[in-house]
Amino acid sequence: MGTFDGKVVLITGGAYGIGRGTALEFAREGAKVAIADVDKSAGEAVVSEIQNNGSKGILIRADVSKASECERVVAETIKSFGAINILFNNVGIQSPDSYHNVENTSEELWDRILNVNLKSYFLMSKFAIPYIRKEGGGVVINTASVQGIQSQPLVPAYAASKGGILSLTRQMSLDYATENIRILAVCPGAIDTKMVRDIAETEDGNTDDVVKRYGSTHPLGRIGQPVDIANVVLFLASDKASFMTGEHICIDGGYNALGAWASAAGASMIEEN
Numbered sequence: 001m002g003t004f005d006g007k008v009v010l011i012t013g014g015a016y017g018i019g020r021g022t023a024l025e026f027a028r029e030g031a032k033v034a035i036a037d038v039d040k041s042a043g044e045a046v047v048s049e050i051q052n053n054g055s056k057g058i059l060i061r062a063d064v065s066k067a068s069e070c071e072r073v074v075a076e077t078i079k080s081f082g083a084i085n086i087l088f089n090n091v092g093i094q095s096p097d098s099y100h101n102v103e104n105t106s107e108e109l110w111d112r113i114l115n116v117n118l119k120s121y122f123l124m125s126k127f128a129i130p131y132i133r134k135e136g137g138g139v140v141i142n143t144a145s146v147q148g149i150q151s152q153p154l155v156p157a158y159a160a161s162k163g164g165i166l167s168l169t170r171q172m173s174l175d176y177a178t179e180n181i182r183i184l185a186v187c188p189g190a191i192d193t194k195m196v197r198d199i200a201e202t203e204d205g206n207t208d209d210v211v212k213r214y215g216s217t218h219p220l221g222r223i224g225q226p227v228d229i230a231n232v233v234l235f236l237a238s239d240k241a242s243f244m245t246g247e248h249i250c251i252d253g254g255y256n257a258l259g260a261w262a263s264a265a266g267a268s269m270i271e272e273n
């Protein structure tokens with residue numbers, strides 16, 4: 001018996017990284033998993049992995065920054081599985097060429113990041129919630145970031161999208177609480193995914209070493225893995241979290257616990273110990 005036997009989970013951006021890791025964990029716990037992603041071959045590979053493990057999965061190739069595509073994703077999920085119980089809005093982009101201050105951020109770049117990272121969360125929720133309601137309730141989980149709470153230089157659009165997700169999560173939780181539709185968010189620290197490796201590749205040195213260095217900035221001394229996020233997403237989607245809504249959880253190896261005043265000397269003390 002799996003925790004999610006008979007449940008249908010719809011995941012955006014499930015072909016790689018956190019979405020992929022979460023899709024595999026939900027499937028392992030008995031859920032039927034629909035993945036919406038632009039990348040057909042990577043998405044199909046995840047679906048094969050799910051099916052080889054004896055679970056049910058489908059890929060819906062779609063660009064979820066567009067309303068018509070989100071509507072189609074929901075319709076195809078219903079056509080294949082007949083219901084939606086859990087929506088995991090996870091898609092997100094932060095490409096290596098997107099690091100600019102506001103003056104140097106083009107309108108096109110701003111729109112692209114906001115449309116994928118924030119508008120798709122609104123659109124997917126808009127089209128999926130009527131079906132979640134039909135099941136007597138369910139859960140929407142949004143992937144924000146530690147960058148929704150604190151920030152770093154040169155990411156105005158990404159930062160705005162992640163702050164927007166946290167605000168949208170709180171807001172939506174109020175509109176749907178009486179219908180037993182819980183709305184929650186996760187805030188990952190640095191996680192070892194394609195997104196992070198694409199950025200690491202642009203830095204000097206061996207990519208594995210750069211990724212290790214990103215990891216060493218976390219008090220726990222390592223980079224996170226997709227399964228670290230998946231474990232918390234599954235908990236939030238389960239009945240064990242039935243009194244939680246409108247909340248976000250940081251899964252960040254202690255990132256947010258480390259104050260901005262903590263010196264480089266303080267960071268090296270962590271390594272020494």
Ligand SMILES: NC(=O)c1ccc[n+]([C@@H]2O[C@H](COP(=O)([O-])OP(=O)(O)OC[C@H]3O[C@@H](n4cnc5c(N)ncnc54)[C@H](O)[C@@H]3O)[C@@H](O)[C@H]2O)c1
Nearest residue numbers: 013015016017018037038063064091092190191193194195
């Ligand atoms: N990796 C990290 O360190 C980290 C940290 C904090 C937050 N996050 C957030 O976690 C989420 C997942 O990130 P990840 O690191 O797994 O990224 P990733 O790049 O590894 O995976 C993102 C997936 O989204 C898909 N995608 C991109 N644009 C799409 C679109 N328009 N329509 C449909 N699919 C699309 C990609 O094909 C890919 O499968 C994002 O929201 C990201 O902002 C990641």
